[in-house]
Amino acid sequence: MAAIRAAQLGFKVACIDSFERGGKPALGGTCLNVGCIPSKAMLDSSEKYEMILHEAADHGIQVQGASIDLNKMLARKDSVVEKMSGGVTFLFKKNKVASLHGLGKLERQEGDTWIVSVAGTEVAAKNVIVATGSSPRSLPGVQFSERIVENSGALTLPEVPQKLGVIGAGVIGVELGSVWRRLGASVTVLEALPGFLMAADAAISKAALREFQKQGLDFHFGVQIGAIQDTGSSVKVTYTENGQDVQAEFDRLIVAVGRVPHTAGLGAEAVGLQLDERGFVKVDGHFRTNLKGVYAIGDVIGGAMLAHKAEDEGVALAEQLAGKAGHVNYDAVPWVIYTSPEIAWAGLTEQEATKRGLKVKTGQFPFTANGRATGHGDTRGFVKVVADADTDRILGVHMLGGGVSELIAEAVSVMEFGGSAEDLARTVHAHPTLSEAVKEAAMAVDKRAIHA
Structure with missing residues (x-):
C-alpha cells in the first residue's frame, strides 16, 4: 500500500x-x-x-x-x-x-x-x-516441525488430525482451531490467560465462548505450559491447570501465542x-x-x-x-475474528470506558429479533453500542454474529466522523438486512429499540 x-x-x-x-x-x-x-x-x-x-x-x-x-x-x-x-x-x-x-x-x-x-x-x-x-512467536525450547506448527503450517496439514491441540486462544488459535474442528478434528485449546478474548467486550467474549463450546471446542484457561515433545508420531504436552499437572497427546499441535x-x-x-x-x-x-x-x-x-x-x-x-x-x-481501527459466528468491534469496550472514568450508556440488540438473520437460519449473537452518557458520542461498537465482519464498517464510519448513537439510530437502513441490528442497538442506547 x-x-x-x-x-x-x-x-x-x-x-x-x-x-x-x-x-x-x-x-x-x-x-x-x-x-x-x-x-x-x-x-x-x-x-x-x-x-x-x-x-x-x-x-x-x-x-x-x-x-x-x-x-x-x-x-x-x-x-x-x-x-x-x-x-x-x-x-x-x-x-x-x-x-x-x-x-x-x-x-x-x-x-x-x-x-x-x-x-x-x-x-x-x-x-x-x-x-x-x-x-x-515460539515457546522457549520448542522447535516448529511437521507436527508442531505455527499459522502457516496449520494451513497445510496433510490430513485432518483426530486430535488437534492449540496453544493460544487468540484470533489465530480460535480461527484455525475452528477450521479443523469443522473438518472433523477433536480440538483442545490451551490458554495462559484466565479468560477468553479479554481484549473484547465482556458481553461479547462471554457469549462467543458459549457458542464455541457448543460447537465442541474444548477450552482450558489459566494453564501453564510445561514440556512439549514431538515423538515423530504424536505431540505430547504437559501443562498445569488448577495446580494439577496434566499430560495430553495430540496428532498435531498449533502454537498460536502471538507474533x-x-x-x-x-x-x-x-x-x-x-x-x-x-x-x-x-x-x-x-x-x-x-x-x-x-x-x-x-x-x-x-x-x-x-x-x-x-x-x-x-x-x-x-x-x-x-x-x-x-x-x-x-x-477507530476495527478488529475482526472470522469464526462462526464472527466477532467484530471498534473503539472502547464498556469495561475500558468505565475504567477511564467515562460515564457510559449502552444499547444491545439480538439477531434473534432480526428478520434477515432469521431467514438465514443464523440468529446467534447481537450488536452492542457503547456511547458517552453526556454527549451521546459513540465510544465503541461490538458485534457477534453472521456477517458482522462487514457490518462493523458502518460503525467505524460513524465513529470516524465523531458521530453519536442518535446519528446511527436516525439513519435509514434497508429492510430486511442484518444491518438493521446496528440501527436497533443504537436506538436501544436510549431505550427505544422497536423490535426488542
Missing part, C-alpha cells in the same frame, strides 16, 4: 520483498500468502462443509455421502492466494513500482541518501520505509536504528525513526497487529512524505 500510494503521488519507488511461496517470489507478504487470505479461504470451505452436513436439511435440501477432499480444498486455497498475489504484481506494473526480490538491509547513509543492499546489489533512496512485519517484530537481517544495530526493549522499531507520531529518512510502519512498530492497520499507516506515510495530511485514527 505504501509503495503504490507513493508511486501515485509521483515518487520513484522500489519495493524490496523476500517472501517466497513454493520456491518462487510471492508478493503480498504474510497476510496474503500465509495469513489473512488463505485462512479465510479455509474458513469458508470448512463452513460450507458444516452447513451441508448439519444445516442443509433445515432448508429442505437433502444431501447424502458428503465428504472432504482435503487436497482439493487446499488447492483451492492456494489458487485464491495465487490470484491475489498476481493482482499485487499487476498493480506494481500499473503504478511503475519496481519489485526487487530479496532481503533488504540498511547499509549506510551517504549525505541525504540511504544505501540499501538486496540480492547482491545496492539501491540508493532518499526515503526508506521499513515494513518488515512480524513472525510467529514478534521481524527485524532480523535489517542491519538495525549496524546503522544505529533504535528498537525498543521488545524489539519493535521506535517511531514518533509521524512514523519517523531516529534516523533521518528512515520510517517504519505496520507490525514492526507494534500496536494492533492487523493488516488493515498497517495498510492505512502505509498510505498515511506516503501522503505525509508528499506534503499531505495523512493520518490514522487508532481509536
Whole structure:
C-alpha cells in the first residue's frame, strides 16, 4: 500500500520483498500468502462443509455421502492466494513500482541518501520505509516441525488430525482451531490467560465462548505450559491447570501465542536504528525513526497487529512524505475474528470506558429479533453500542454474529466522523438486512429499540 500510494503521488519507488511461496517470489507478504487470505479461504470451505452436513436439511435440501477432499480444498486455497498475489504484481506494473526480490538491509547513509543492499546489489533512496512485519512467536525450547506448527503450517496439514491441540486462544488459535474442528478434528485449546478474548467486550467474549463450546471446542484457561515433545508420531504436552499437572497427546499441535517484530537481517544495530526493549522499531507520531529518512510502519512498530492497520499507516506515510495530511485514527481501527459466528468491534469496550472514568450508556440488540438473520437460519449473537452518557458520542461498537465482519464498517464510519448513537439510530437502513441490528442497538442506547 505504501509503495503504490507513493508511486501515485509521483515518487520513484522500489519495493524490496523476500517472501517466497513454493520456491518462487510471492508478493503480498504474510497476510496474503500465509495469513489473512488463505485462512479465510479455509474458513469458508470448512463452513460450507458444516452447513451441508448439519444445516442443509433445515432448508429442505437433502444431501447424502458428503465428504472432504482435503487436497482439493487446499488447492483451492492456494489458487485464491495465487490470484491475489498476481493482482499485487499487476498493480506494481500499473503504478511503475519496481519489485526487487530479496532481503533488504540498511547499509549506510551517504549525505541525504540511504544505501540499501538486496540480492547482491545496492539501491540508493532518499526515503526508506521499513515494513518488515512480524513472525510467529515460539515457546522457549520448542522447535516448529511437521507436527508442531505455527499459522502457516496449520494451513497445510496433510490430513485432518483426530486430535488437534492449540496453544493460544487468540484470533489465530480460535480461527484455525475452528477450521479443523469443522473438518472433523477433536480440538483442545490451551490458554495462559484466565479468560477468553479479554481484549473484547465482556458481553461479547462471554457469549462467543458459549457458542464455541457448543460447537465442541474444548477450552482450558489459566494453564501453564510445561514440556512439549514431538515423538515423530504424536505431540505430547504437559501443562498445569488448577495446580494439577496434566499430560495430553495430540496428532498435531498449533502454537498460536502471538507474533514478534521481524527485524532480523535489517542491519538495525549496524546503522544505529533504535528498537525498543521488545524489539519493535521506535517511531514518533509521524512514523519517523531516529534516523533521518528512515520510517517504519505496520507490525514492526507494534500496536494492533492487523493488516488493515498497517495498510492505512502505509498510505498515511506516503501522503505525509508528499506534503499531505495523512493520518490514522487508532481509536477507530476495527478488529475482526472470522469464526462462526464472527466477532467484530471498534473503539472502547464498556469495561475500558468505565475504567477511564467515562460515564457510559449502552444499547444491545439480538439477531434473534432480526428478520434477515432469521431467514438465514443464523440468529446467534447481537450488536452492542457503547456511547458517552453526556454527549451521546459513540465510544465503541461490538458485534457477534453472521456477517458482522462487514457490518462493523458502518460503525467505524460513524465513529470516524465523531458521530453519536442518535446519528446511527436516525439513519435509514434497508429492510430486511442484518444491518438493521446496528440501527436497533443504537436506538436501544436510549431505550427505544422497536423490535426488542
